[in-house]
Amino acid sequence: xxxxxxxxxxxxxxxxxxxxxxxxxxxxxxxxxxxxxxxxxxxxxxxxxxxxxxxxxxxxxxxxxxxxxxxxxxxxxxxxxxxxxxxxxxxxxxxxxxxxxxxxxxxxxxxxxxxxxxxxxxxxxxxxxxxxxxxxxxxxxxxxxxxxxxxxxxxxxxxxxxxxxxxxxxxxxxxxxxxxxxxxxxxxxxxxxxxxxxxxxxxxxxxxxxxxxxxxxxxxxxxxx
Ligand SMILES: [Zn+2]
Numbered sequence: 001x002x003x004x005x006x007x008x009x010x011x012x013x014x015x016x017x018x019x020x021x022x023x024x025x026x027x028x029x030x031x032x033x034x035x036x037x038x039x040x041x042x043x044x045x046x047x048x049x050x051x052x053x054x055x056x057x058x059x060x061x062x063x064x065x066x067x068x069x070x071x072x073x074x075x076x077x078x079x080x081x082x083x084x085x086x087x088x089x090x091x092x093x094x095x096x097x098x099x100x101x102x103x104x105x106x107x108x109x110x111x112x113x114x115x116x117x118x119x120x121x122x123x124x125x126x127x128x129x130x131x132x133x134x135x136x137x138x139x140x141x142x143x144x145x146x147x148x149x150x151x152x153x154x155x156x157x158x159x160x161x162x163x164x165x166x167x168x169x170x171x172x173x174x175x176x177x178x179x180x181x182x183x184x185x186x187x188x189x190x191x192x193x194x195x196x197x198x199x200x201x202x203x204x205x206x207x208x209x210x211x212x213x214x215x216x217x218x219x220x221x222x223x224x225x
Contacts, residue, residue: 025205027212031175033204034212036060036150037183038088038126041067041074044189049077051189055196057206058082061183062126062148065090065110072117079118084208086124086148087111094131103139111143123217124148124209132223141221148209148224150180157182162191169195173204176212178225 025032037048040063052059061078063085068075079085089095090109098106107125115121125145127136130153137147152172156165165181165188172179181188199206209224210217218224 024215025207025211027176027205027207027214030205031203032207032212033173033175033199034060034178034209035181035206036062036126036148036178036209037181037188038062039064039067039092040183041071041078042184044186045071045074045078045183048183048189048192049074049081049083051192051196052083053081055193055200057196058084058208058211059206060084060086060124060148060209062086062088062124063110063114064088064092065106065113068110068113068117075114075117079120082208084124084210085114085118085120085122086126086209087114087122087145088126089128092128094129095127095136096131096133100135100139103136104143107140107143107145111145123220137221137223144220146218146220146222146224148178148218151177151225153180154188156185156188160185160187162187162194165191166195166198170198170202173199173202176225178209178212 037059040061061083087107087110089106095103111121123146125140126148130149140147154165154168159165169179183189
């Protein structure tokens with residue numbers, strides 16, 4: 001009874017839709033923010049999914065193909081729980097240094113790995129390190145992918161401290177922003193309950209990148225934001 005009461009109270013405070021996953025957030029009407037997690041799936045992704053589920057928050061995961069092959073169950077769960085999935089290459093190279101065919105292979109192997117596991121080919125792609133150029137964007141477009149960068153990067157991999165990661169997210173948060181984090185950094189996962197609590201308190205609806213864009217993915221070959 002007490003737990004139920006607390007749950008209802010926290011939902012009212014957070015402004016989360018009571019109807020659950022099916023309720024659609026309209027980012028033209030409310031303040032939205034997209035949390036994005038790169039480099040997974042990893043050993044801490046399941047714990048992160050637990051937190052997101054508990055808080056009824058959806059995020060976007062940019063996955064590495066070779067990690068998808070190692071942890072297919074986690075990828076299936078990520079999709080089943082309503083999160084958006086994007087391509088973050090197979091082995092995380094700096095793409096502008098590669099030949100055209102090497103870039104296409106990095107992208108395509110990952111598309112294949114994700115499709116094999118989820119039945120769907122991602123429409124979004126994020127270049128490792130944010131290293132990109134017109135050629136990378138064009139080649140991603142040729143694979144039917146848009147490019148999704150970010151408005152704020154937490155540098156969580158360098159901070160490695162929950163309090164500092166939380167502070168970075170709160171500093172970077174802005175309406176319609178896209179925040180870059182890594183579910184491979186344990187301290188990011190550790191900080192997440194507090195981060196979500198504070199962002200909700202500040203009025204943010206935490207959504208996937210497609211929801212941020214009104215329920216669609218950016219067009220292939222286009223870079224966002
Ligand atoms: Zn990365």
